Amino acid sequence: MASQPTRFGSLQHFDKGGVEVIKDDPRNYVFSNVFEVASKARPYEKVAVGKNIEYVIEAIRAEGTSGWRVAAQDEFALVMDGEVEVRLVKPDDPSLVPPGSHGSIPVAGDPRGKRMGRVRARRGHMTLLPAGAAYQFHAGHPSVILLQTLAGRDTIERWAEICQTTPRPQA
């Protein structure tokens, strides 16, 4: 069998598929593209591209240095394009994040606590953001993170803007 190159997407280049409706509403498929979403987002906006009851996956344009955030549950950051440094701190004050809270919350300033370490992640790399650990992202050039988490106070839902609403994909 002839070899075919593996095609990944990126902020610089992506091809979008789409929904061809036979007898349906295209909005039922909530069809979007993470690179398109990130290309139009502000740095570190947490734009939901998937939602399943209380859970979301968020497309994040990583550019520059984010604020610190902390969550009560594990989250997972998958780099879809570019390179992102993930910095982790164990906060001295465990009450920084209320137990049972959903999604991550911002931390004012720099969290006081022990440095846990850092990860330099590139395309395809998935990093654990441990529950209770404060984390910060840094990207020297625009990159894309797909974040697995719960919907939180800063999750942005803009479905009508990001999703296909026409019965055929737009050219």
Add this chain to the structure above:
Amino acid sequence: MTTDTLPELGSIEPNRFGYRDFQLGKFSFSRDEYFVHIRWPNGTHMLAVDAFLRAIQRDVAWGFFYGIVNFDTVIGTVNHYGTVDLFAGRFNPQYRQAGLDYSENFKTEAISRLFEAILVDWTNATFDPFASPAETGSAFGPKNGSNKEAITRHRVTAKRMIGAPGDEPVRTDDNGFPINRQFKDVPQDAPEVHAEPGFEHEVVSVNLFAYLSRSDVTWNPSVVSVCKNSLYCPTTEEYILPIIHGNDRVEWFVQLCDEIQWEVEDRDTGAVRARVTMKAGDVAAMPADIRHRGFSPKRSMLLVWENASPELPALYASGKMPPAPVQF
């Protein structure tokens, strides 16, 4: 009524092709060189043996998955999470209208054991039900050895995240997972992980794309990360999904590389609803009232995102939850 006695696991004597016959409740299963013959009190059906083995392999590997696993337009299973329906014609409108659909309920252990026994006896040495057609030999012909290694693979189910201490390991050449022929160009670089002393178990990062490039199976979602009931279940896909999956909840797809085209039909009637083409970076929901089958021209990586909350099937079945995940 649930059949809870363990079934006889195959006839004592093989048939003239070398294969044993099997019985589960009032369903009987036999095979010849090309076909599987399924019989029930008011009907019969045939499937090509490779298609049948690919389908029941997925049922066994996925614990009957979420909702409905259609082997084709007639035969399939419905997961009730402790018991399983085996049906004929249940989701085929012509069978239903004629009153000829048939279904029996079994304890999960019973039907799972029966399917495992069929796989052991009917899978010849030349055939791997998990492989793409280009990677395996023929399922046809008279009995020719067995392939237990192929049909008893460990299913990856991470407790927290692959690569985390004590969790599912990453794949390497040394632990039996070379890079698949169609992913030779996927970068294998590792993330740079710098953990401070005492935090080595929590500063964890893996190359997920490299991990997937080393998968030796197709169409086999496996859990790699767990956020409470939110499960990332990526899989590598090539050729055609061996079953038609009827949802009992919403699931989501993120195309990580290459392309898959999905045929989407009404879950209960099979009426065609849409065709969804997904390319790298595309995200799409599969609503809770559809069934779908995927076509992947080249081996591709698909992130299947599931919500494993046990109360969901009842919420969707009752209509308390709309089948589409968001309204806008």
